[in-house]
C-alpha cells in the first residue's frame with residue numbers, strides 16, 4: 884500500500900482522499916458551503932465560489948489552503 888501525501892500540506896493523506904484529516908474536513912465544509920450558496924443564490928460556478936471564499940476574512944487557513952489547491956486544477 885502506498886501512502887499518498889496530502890495535496891495541501893506534507894502530511895499523509897487519508898486513504899480515500901487526497902487530503903489529510905484536517906484538510907479533508909476543510910474540503911468537506913467548502914463543499915457544504917458551496918451547496919448552500921448555490922441553493923441561496925443560484926448558478927455560481929465552483930471557481931467563482933472558491934475565489935469569493937478565499938477573499939473572505941472569515942475563511943480559515945485550512946480552508947484557504949484547500950481553495951488554493953482546488954483553484955490550481
Ligand SMILES: [Zn+2]
Nearest residue numbers: 889892903906
Ligand atoms: Zn493537509
